[in-house]
Amino acid sequence: MKREHQESGGGVGGYPAAEMMLSGKGKMTGMEEEHDGGVDELLAALGYKVRSSDMADVALKLEQLEMAMGSSAAQDDAFLSHLASDTVHYNPSDLSTWLESMLSELNAPPPPLPSAPIPKHQSNQLDLPPPPPVPAAAAPASILDPAECSTVTTVDLPTPRRQSEYDLKPIPSAATAAPGRVVYGPEATVELNARDRKRMRTSSSSSSSSRGGIGVGVVRGMGSSMPSATEASSMAAGPAAGALPVVVVDSQEAGIRLVHTLMACAEAVQQENLKAADALVKQISVLATSQGGAMRKVAGYFAEALARRIYRVHPQQDCALDSAFSDILQMHFYESCPYLKFAHFTANQAILEAFAGCRRVHVIDFGMRQGMQWPALMQALALRPGGPPSFRLTGIGPPQPDNTDALQQVGWKLAQFADTIHVDFQYRGYVANSLADLEPCMLGADAAGGCSSGGDEEPEAVAVNSVLELHRLLARPGALEKVLGTVRAVRPRIVTAVEQEANHNAGSFLERFTEALHYYSTMFDSLEGGCTATGAAAAAEVATGGGQQDRVMSEVYLGRQICNVVACEGAERTERHETLGQWRGRMTRAGFEPVHLGSNAFKQASMLLALFAGGDGYRVEEKDGCLTLGWHTRPLIATSAWRVAAAGDALSAAR
Amino acid sequence: MGVMILPLEEEEEEEDKKRRNTFSINDNVDLLVEILGRLDGRSLGVAACVCKLWSSVCRKDSVWEALCNRHVAGGGGGPGTRSVVAALGGYRRLYRLCVGPVLDRLAGGPGLAGWAATREEAAHLSLSLSLSLSLFSIDCYERLGGPRQRPASLLFLCKPVNVS
Numbered sequence: 100m101k102r103e104h105q106e107s108g109g110g111v112g113g114y115p116a117a118e119m120m121l122s123g124k125g126k127m128t129g130m131e132e133e134h135d136g137g138v139d140e141l142l143a144a145l146g147y148k149v150r151s152s153d154m155a156d157v158a159l160k161l162e163q164l165e166m167a168m169g170s171s172a173a174q175d176d177a178f179l180s181h182l183a184s185d186t187v188h189y190n191p192s193d194l195s196t197w198l199e200s201m202l203s204e205l206n207a208p209p210p211p212l213p214s215a216p217i218p219k220h221q222s223n224q225l226d227l228p229p230p231p232p233v234p235a236a237a238a239p240a241s242i243l244d245p246a247e248c249s250t251v252t253t254v255d256l257p258t259p260r261r262q263s264e265y266d267l268k269p270i271p272s273a274a275t276a277a278p279g280r281v282v283y284g285p286e287a288t289v290e291l292n293a294r295d296r297k298r299m300r301t302s303s304s305s306s307s308s309s310r311g312g313i314g315v316g317v318v319r320g321m322g323s324s325m326p327s328a329t330e331a332s333s334m335a336a337g338p339a340a341g342a343l344p345v346v347v348v349d350s351q352e353a354g355i356r357l358v359h360t361l362m363a364c365a366e367a368v369q370q371e372n373l374k375a376a377d378a379l380v381k382q383i384s385v386l387a388t389s390q391g392g393a394m395r396k397v398a399g400y401f402a403e404a405l406a407r408r409i410y411r412v413h414p415q416q417d418c419a420l421d422s423a424f425s426d427i428l429q430m431h432f433y434e435s436c437p438y439l440k441f442a443h444f445t446a447n448q449a450i451l452e453a454f455a456g457c458r459r460v461h462v463i464d465f466g467m468r469q470g471m472q473w474p475a476l477m478q479a480l481a482l483r484p485g486g487p488p489s490f491r492l493t494g495i496g497p498p499q500p501d502n503t504d505a506l507q508q509v510g511w512k513l514a515q516f517a518d519t520i521h522v523d524f525q526y527r528g529y530v531a532n533s534l535a536d537l538e539p540c541m542l543g544a545d546a547a548g549g550c551s552s553g554g555d556e557e558p559e560a561v562a563v564n565s566v567l568e569l570h571r572l573l574a575r576p577g578a579l580e581k582v583l584g585t586v587r588a589v590r591p592r593i594v595t596a597v598e599q600e601a602n603h604n605a606g607s608f609l610e611r612f613t614e615a616l617h618y619y620s621t622m623f624d625s626l627e628g629g630c631t632a633t634g635a636a637a638a639a640e641v642a643t644g645g646g647q648q649d650r651v652m653s654e655v656y657l658g659r660q661i662c663n664v665v666a667c668e669g670a671e672r673t674e675r676h677e678t679l680g681q682w683r684g685r686m687t688r689a690g691f692e693p694v695h696l697g698s699n700a701f702k703q704a705s706m707l708l709a710l711f712a713g714g715d716g717y718r719v720e721e722k723d724g725c726l727t728l729g730w731h732t733r734p735l736i737a738t739s740a741w742r743v744a745a746a747g748d749a750l751s752a753a754r
Numbered sequence: 755m756g757v758m759i760l761p762l763e764e765e766e767e768e769e770d771k772k773r774r775n776t777f778s779i780n781d782n783v784d785l786l787v788e789i790l791g792r793l794d795g796r797s798l799g800v801a802a803c804v805c806k807l808w809s810s811v812c813r814k815d816s817v818w819e820a821l822c823n824r825h826v827a828g829g830g831g832g833p834g835t836r837s838v839v840a841a842l843g844g845y846r847r848l849y850r851l852c853v854g855p856v857l858d859r860l861a862g863g864p865g866l867a868g869w870a871a872t873r874e875e876a877a878h879l880s881l882s883l884s885l886s887l888s889l890f891s892i893d894c895y896e897r898l899g900g901p902r903q904r905p906a907s908l909l910f911l912c913k914p915v916n917v918s
Contacts, residue, residue, distance in 0.1 A: 434907055474895035475888035481838050516895050519841045706885055
């Protein structure tokens with residue numbers, strides 16, 4: 100039954116976007132228990148509530164309606180336009196009743212209705228102020244049909260044809276009044292239903308700032324946005340009698356609806372049902388406007404990715420141009436949130452400890468980019484008690500579009516820096532399309548040890564560093580094994596690997612989609628939480644709006660990852676994130692053993708996070724010697740350190 | 755000096771003045787350095803506004819070095835550290851960009867006045883010196899790109915400024 104509730108919702112919590120999925124699950128079960136079971140699920144996903152037993156009847160009536168509309172169009176344009184006009188709409192979510200009423204109306208046109216424009220935003224007065232992004236408390240026992248929150252607005256006709264559960268009016272002082280909820284109870288006078296309905300509809304969007312956004316295409320003639328307080332309060336008076344059932348509508352309903360629509364769309368895509376997926380994608384975009392902040396952005400990116408997947412539009416046209424752009428984006432990501440800084444600091448600490456006492460050191464960086472990790476390491480080496488060692492750096496990067504040699508420029512800058520602090524520095528840059536193209540001899544390794552340096556007195560200590568690079572290799576089978584073999588051949592003292600802590604590579608598309616939705620919702624939440632404070636600070640500084648720009652570009656950076664995870668397949672899908680446990684397995688199989696990151700790294704990381712304005716949301720955790728940084732309870736990025744396993748290694752005997 | 759009998763209070767005042775004038779803190783720069791070197795960052799900034807002499811003393815990097823190292827267990831690094839920090843821009847800059855904001859953030863308020871009370875605090879702060887140095891070096895590296903560069907790696911440490 101609950102086909103779309105496959106999300107592994109256990110263990111997540113503490114942040115709005117993902118919380119909605121959990122409470123939404125509770126609500127969905129509540130709804131289905133309230134009405135009879137046997138509601139058609141596929142239509143329910145689209146917003147229509149039709150009992151499976153009624154399906155044939157509904158189909159027949161739809162045909163009749165189509166014929167009737169077609170024939171009446173010839174005679175009476177005014178009538179059709181009246182049908183289509185905005186002052187009279189039936190709630191189409193309950194299809195069978197709607198069809199009945201439409202057919203009967205067609206047969207007997209109703210008297211002209213008073214078209215007093217009912218203020219759309221009247222509900223402002225009764226709604227509690229827009230709730231802060233606080234996760235919804237425990238789901239109420241029963242909810243309104245979620246389709247009530249669809250974008251189609253409805254005005255009730257003054258006829259008693261409605262089912263009793265829709266005859267609701269808000270009860271202002273209900274016991275269950277909680278932020279973000281408006282309580283409704285049944286009401287005798289039908290006249291008021293029209294406004295009630297509108298109130299219910301707009302209340303579901305009360306959490307958004309763009310109230311006009313909901314159903315812009317559908318709502319016409321609701322122009323007047325003047326709230327009439329007196330009208331509202333007069334309606335609030337005269338509550339219904341006590342024993343009548345009360346229904347609570349959560350104004351975060353639209354958010355839950357949004358999540359469910361996302362899941363439904365993903366499932367449709369998995370089943371290759373592209374027509375349904377297309378319809379759902381459009382609905383996602385509209386629903387997303389009802390949300391604010393992180394959820395809206397996440398939904399937007401996922402909707403775009405799904406659309407790309409459906410229409411098979413592949414975003415990555417020019418790989419080379421991509422790399423320069425993605426470097427810029429990653430710089431902004433570096434500045435706006437602590438994940439990359441955490442990665443660099445913890446990896447540097449591990450490398451520093453591994454290099455203790457060595458006079459010649461060599462670092463191989465698998466993703467050179469702007470080289471932001473190395474100044475701090477060089478400075479730490481310079482301040483070592485015995486003085487700095489001679490430092491050699493090999494940087495690997497992708498090919499560049501124009502003839503600019505970005506790797507060389509970074510090398511120059513690092514050399515300049517090294518010169519300032521009097522560290523003996525050597526640099527070598529390698530351009531490679533993929534890390535698998537590297538050979539051990541390029542990296543200066545030899546079975547005999549120390550080849551290119553011409554047999555110096557002291558062999559160099561080698562460290563290999565990879566920040567968010569290894570997962571790309573999983574796109575091609577065998578690439579990772581080759582690279583790890585190359586790494587082993589270089590005989591490093593330490594290998595530091597930083598990877599996203601998520602499983603975006605296993606299982607079906609739907610599982611991947613669900614995982615990615617959780618992961619990126621948390622990421623965006625942390626950007627939102629961490630950046631509001633720094634944004635305000637930075638905005639006051641000379642670089643006006645710098646913080647804001649950083650955040651926006653970070654979101655674009657994450658959005659590209661989302662696009663890759665959702666829309667691409669095969670060799671193009673390079674964002675194949677795996678969890679720490681999975682990486683541990685891979686490294687162990689490749690002949691490495693873990694090195695515990697010391698407590699110094701942990702303390703430095705904690706202190707770094709304390710400096711970030713949104714610091715209380717970030718969590719550093721230690722997991723079997725590896726450090727993870729996450730937002731609240733969800734780890735998002737993990738640093739681990741490895742060395743070549745000594746025991747049981749056939750090559751070690753030759754050393 | 756002998757006691758001179760002069761008529762009335764003005765003579766006594768003059769005498770007092772003479773006595774006072776024989777010793778002025780501004781006459782003894784080393785003493786001034788010693789004293790000012792025990793201030794915290796903000797007070798040093800204030801002191802720099804007093805007069806030209808005080809301003810020049812407060813600009814000495816050694817004063818700021820003492821300030822930074824005061825918060826370090828073991829008195830900070832030796833000449834090696836000094837040369838590195840000097841190369842990166844000096845202790846005053848280090849304090850202004852990194853150590854000061856770091857201390858503020860960690861202490862949850864204006865920087866700790868005076869000495870680091872306990873060993874634990876000192877260890878805590880000594881680690882923060884190394885963190886500050888790392889951040890400082892990243893900032894220095896960013897600025898190497900040229901005047902066009904907008905070094906933004908330290909923006910997260912900035913305090914909000916009321917510009918109303």
